[in-house]
Structures are given as C-alpha cells and as structure tokens.
Amino acid sequence: MPTLSATEIAFLMVACQQAVLALGWAIGAAVVPIDRRSALQWACYALLTGASVVIFIGASQTKSEELRAVANICVAIGIVLMERGVRQFTGRSAPWWAYALLVGAVVAVSWVGLAPQYGALRVATVSGLVALLCALTAWNIHVYARRDLGLAFGPWLALPLLLGAMVFAARSARAVVAPDTVVAELAVNNSLNIGSAVVFLVTALVFHLALVALVGMRLMAELRRLSRLDGLTDVFNRRAIDEQLHDEARRAVRSQRPFSVLMIDADYFKDINDRFGHAAGDDALRHLAKIMKAQMRDVDRIGRFGGEEFVVLLPGTASTEALSAAERLRDALLRRPWAWQGESMSLTVSIGVAAWRGPQDEVASLLKRADAALYRAKSLGRDRFELGS
Known part of the structure; x- marks a missing residue:
C-alpha cells in the first residue's frame, strides 16, 4: 500500500473535518427548528467537499486523471448545494436549471480535461465557477444580514466566503498564466501544499461558522419577533x-x-x-x-x-x-x-x-x-x- 505523504495527510485531515461538519449539519436539520432543506444541502456540501479531497488523494496515488475529474465534479456539486442552500435559507429563488447547467459545464470540462494538455483548462474553468458561486453566496448572505435581519455587521458574515472566492479566482487565473505548472503542483509533497491544506482546513471551518452564525442570527431575530407579537392574532402585543x-x-x-x-x-x-x-x-x-x-x-x-x-x-x-x-x-x-x-x-x-x-x-x-x-x-x-x- 503506498505511503501517504505529508501533503496527503494534511488534506486527509480536511476530509475528516468536512465529514464531522456534515454530520453536524445533518443532526442540526433533525433537531433545530431551521430550514431543514438548507441544512441538509450544507451537510451534502461538506460531505462532497470532503469526498473530493479523498478522491484527489487517490488520484495522486494512482496518477488517474479520471479520479481528478470526479473530484472536480464533487467540488462543483458541493459548492452548488451550499449556494443553493443559502438562497433558500434567505428566501431567494434557486432554480434547478441554472445549477444543472453549471454542473453540466463542469462535467464537460472535466471530461475534456482528462487529456493532459487540457488539464489547465479544467483547473481554470472549475476554479472560476467555484469562485463565482462563492462570491454569489457571499453577496446573498450580506444582503440578507443587512436588509432582512438588520445586522450592521452583515458584511463580516460574508467575508469568509468572499475570501474563498478570491482564493479560487486566483487559482483560476494562475491556471491561465502558468498552465504548465498549476496542474502538477497538487501532486507535489512540499511545504506550499501542506500550507495550502492548512489554509483550506481553516477556510472550510470558517465557511461553516459563517453559515452557523447566519442560522443563529435568524433564530435570534425570530425569537425577538415572537416576543413582540400576540400569539393569537399575530399583531404586536x-x-x-x-x-x-x-x-x-x-x-x-x-x-x-x-x-x-x-x-x-x-x-x-x-x-x-x-x-x-x-x-x-x-x-x-x-x-x-x-x-x-x-x-x-x-x-x-x-x-x-x-x-x-x-x-x-x-x-x-x-x-x-x-x-x-x-x-x-x-x-x-x-x-x-x-x-x-x-x-x-x-x-x-x-x-x-x-x-x-x-x-x-x-x-x-x-x-x-x-x-x-x-x-x-x-x-x-x-x-x-x-x-x-
């Protein structure tokens, strides 16, 4: 059995973290009075993100481009579910057809990207789409926190996702600027990739903390609203x-x-x-x-x-x-x-x-x-x- 490198062990920790967070959202959907559809989608987001890391490790061990493509698709579907969950949670429309088109584009690019000469195209496209989804999610959280919940610190809830969007956008841009090196870097066991795994670990955790804070703020707003209403007539008490x-x-x-x-x-x-x-x-x-x-x-x-x-x-x-x-x-x-x-x-x-x-x-x-x-x-x-x- 191949020995795992330090980089692969670091990313495996990310996968374990995501699995625990997925379990937490699944439990939250069952016991906390929140939008269960959103919580379950966030659980699937964490599960798919963690699975993609494991698949990437497998691709690195076996040099399989097919596994890399599957991992990319898992990441895309996971981010789509996160963004769609936020849209539903904030009361905005979340059309399936738009997400289906996006996932279809990722599948198509991943399939084309199986050929080594198109690997950079795959990285640039997938990372760019993920960056776009993270930016849209950050905007939806910001608008909901400021307009619907009246929170002055609404932008802070969106900041982690905005930073994530910037990271993915930078990776997409780097795939365009340096296509010969960006694909091979993930398979290299070096301090840069170990540091990237640690950054991913912290960023993923902050992503989920932002979602937890969003849920907490809405629960507090709902409790405040209920404390001011007459239970029978739904007017002010x-x-x-x-x-x-x-x-x-x-x-x-x-x-x-x-x-x-x-x-x-x-x-x-x-x-x-x-x-x-x-x-x-x-x-x-x-x-x-x-x-x-x-x-x-x-x-x-x-x-x-x-x-x-x-x-x-x-x-x-x-x-x-x-x-x-x-x-x-x-x-x-x-x-x-x-x-x-x-x-x-x-x-x-x-x-x-x-x-x-x-x-x-x-x-x-x-x-x-x-x-x-x-x-x-x-x-x-x-x-x-x-x-x-």
Missing part, C-alpha cells in the same frame, strides 16, 4: 405597541409630524364567547385582526391591548385622516362578515380616535383620550367611532 407609541411620540417631537391612535373594542364579544365558546371568540379576534391588517397602511402599527381591545398607531396622520381610517375599518367589517360553523354574522367595533396635540402631549394622555372616546362610542350605541376631545 401590549408591550411592543406601547414601545411603538413612545418611539413615534419622540419622532413627532423632533419632526413636528402629527400622529393619531385608534382604540378599538369588539362589540358584544362576551355574547360570542357565551354562545359559541372561547374557540369561536379566538377565531373572531383573528378575523378582526386580519381585517385591520388589510385596511391599515404598511406604516401603521396594530397591537392587541388586552382581551378584545386593540390599538392602532397611525404615523403622520391628523385627526381628520384618522377618522377616515376608522370609517374604512368599520365599513370593511360590515362587508366581510365573520363565519363560524356554517353561520355568518357581522362583527362590529366601537372606536375611539385621538390625535397627538404637540410636544407637551404624553402617550398616557393620548391613550386616555382615545379610551374616553371609545367609552363614549359604546355608550352611544356601539358600531361607531368618536373623536377624543
């Missing part, structure tokens, strides 16, 4: 809407831009619970929240204040426009009745409207006026809105 109100009051002081609030209460809600049960009451609240989301603007903020009572924050809205918003909501509820177990009925609401009075006005006073207007609407017969004085 009381603490979160209170924060939104105080934030808007501070913005209004700086910009002198008006804002208003709607205090909304479902009419005769106790009768629904008594007649149909609490499950029906919960469904009625979800229906009400759905109608409010459909009627309000993207900049408006809806929160459940407690029980069947909701608060809507209307930024940049004076009292006249707030009254119009209350009227639209009331009409929408009449047009879209609530249905329960085959029975359809209209849900009505009473609404108190209050507008911010200026820098001296406090959130507590604003809500007190809206609540007083709501009470007046109820006392005047319900299914109406009143403006706080």
Whole structure:
C-alpha cells in the first residue's frame, strides 16, 4: 500500500473535518427548528467537499486523471448545494436549471480535461465557477444580514466566503498564466501544499461558522419577533405597541409630524364567547385582526391591548385622516362578515380616535383620550367611532 505523504495527510485531515461538519449539519436539520432543506444541502456540501479531497488523494496515488475529474465534479456539486442552500435559507429563488447547467459545464470540462494538455483548462474553468458561486453566496448572505435581519455587521458574515472566492479566482487565473505548472503542483509533497491544506482546513471551518452564525442570527431575530407579537392574532402585543407609541411620540417631537391612535373594542364579544365558546371568540379576534391588517397602511402599527381591545398607531396622520381610517375599518367589517360553523354574522367595533396635540402631549394622555372616546362610542350605541376631545 503506498505511503501517504505529508501533503496527503494534511488534506486527509480536511476530509475528516468536512465529514464531522456534515454530520453536524445533518443532526442540526433533525433537531433545530431551521430550514431543514438548507441544512441538509450544507451537510451534502461538506460531505462532497470532503469526498473530493479523498478522491484527489487517490488520484495522486494512482496518477488517474479520471479520479481528478470526479473530484472536480464533487467540488462543483458541493459548492452548488451550499449556494443553493443559502438562497433558500434567505428566501431567494434557486432554480434547478441554472445549477444543472453549471454542473453540466463542469462535467464537460472535466471530461475534456482528462487529456493532459487540457488539464489547465479544467483547473481554470472549475476554479472560476467555484469562485463565482462563492462570491454569489457571499453577496446573498450580506444582503440578507443587512436588509432582512438588520445586522450592521452583515458584511463580516460574508467575508469568509468572499475570501474563498478570491482564493479560487486566483487559482483560476494562475491556471491561465502558468498552465504548465498549476496542474502538477497538487501532486507535489512540499511545504506550499501542506500550507495550502492548512489554509483550506481553516477556510472550510470558517465557511461553516459563517453559515452557523447566519442560522443563529435568524433564530435570534425570530425569537425577538415572537416576543413582540400576540400569539393569537399575530399583531404586536401590549408591550411592543406601547414601545411603538413612545418611539413615534419622540419622532413627532423632533419632526413636528402629527400622529393619531385608534382604540378599538369588539362589540358584544362576551355574547360570542357565551354562545359559541372561547374557540369561536379566538377565531373572531383573528378575523378582526386580519381585517385591520388589510385596511391599515404598511406604516401603521396594530397591537392587541388586552382581551378584545386593540390599538392602532397611525404615523403622520391628523385627526381628520384618522377618522377616515376608522370609517374604512368599520365599513370593511360590515362587508366581510365573520363565519363560524356554517353561520355568518357581522362583527362590529366601537372606536375611539385621538390625535397627538404637540410636544407637551404624553402617550398616557393620548391613550386616555382615545379610551374616553371609545367609552363614549359604546355608550352611544356601539358600531361607531368618536373623536377624543
């Protein structure tokens, strides 16, 4: 049995590392509430990358160009799966046809590259395509971290993949500039290749750490989002809407831009619970929240204040426009009745409207006026809105 060189042993360590990381992603896909398709694709990426290293070692031992071609194909498919996993994880389209074309190109170039005179072409093409995929992955991570997760340090998550893209791009360029030496270098047992194996070891680990950090950031963002939402209606909970109100009051002081609030209460809600049960009451609240989301603007903020009572924050809205918003909501509820177990009925609401009075006005006073207007609407017969004085 041929003795392994120091270079081959170093790359074998890379293969072992990738196998462990593949197992970690597979376990993560089974036990962690993340996008399992992405995690499984990252596991396959690690497995194929590790397998390609072992195959390269076999090619070096046997001088087999066929094995080198297979190793190149494994690397390409692995990087494709990594990039596709990131696209799916970040909610971007990942068309199979584009990846199939890319892998097909690698297979074709690897087949042509079996002839020794085309070895440099194989290295240049495969390394260039891998560099492109790494750069695209880095960009997707950067955009997702900054835009969707709001992370100021988003570029740092993409940096390892960007560095990997630069390494592969440099290797592709070197295959073009020095085609006579680049193919033979991998088979040479020297300090350069041993160092390359160590760099690959560290880079591959940092690649996976970047993916782990991406998953962790999304889990944290999801936990933060859930901590601010009402579990039944999927609108802001009381603490979160209170924060939104105080934030808007501070913005209004700086910009002198008006804002208003709607205090909304479902009419005769106790009768629904008594007649149909609490499950029906919960469904009625979800229906009400759905109608409010459909009627309000993207900049408006809806929160459940407690029980069947909701608060809507209307930024940049004076009292006249707030009254119009209350009227639209009331009409929408009449047009879209609530249905329960085959029975359809209209849900009505009473609404108190209050507008911010200026820098001296406090959130507590604003809500007190809206609540007083709501009470007046109820006392005047319900299914109406009143403006706080």
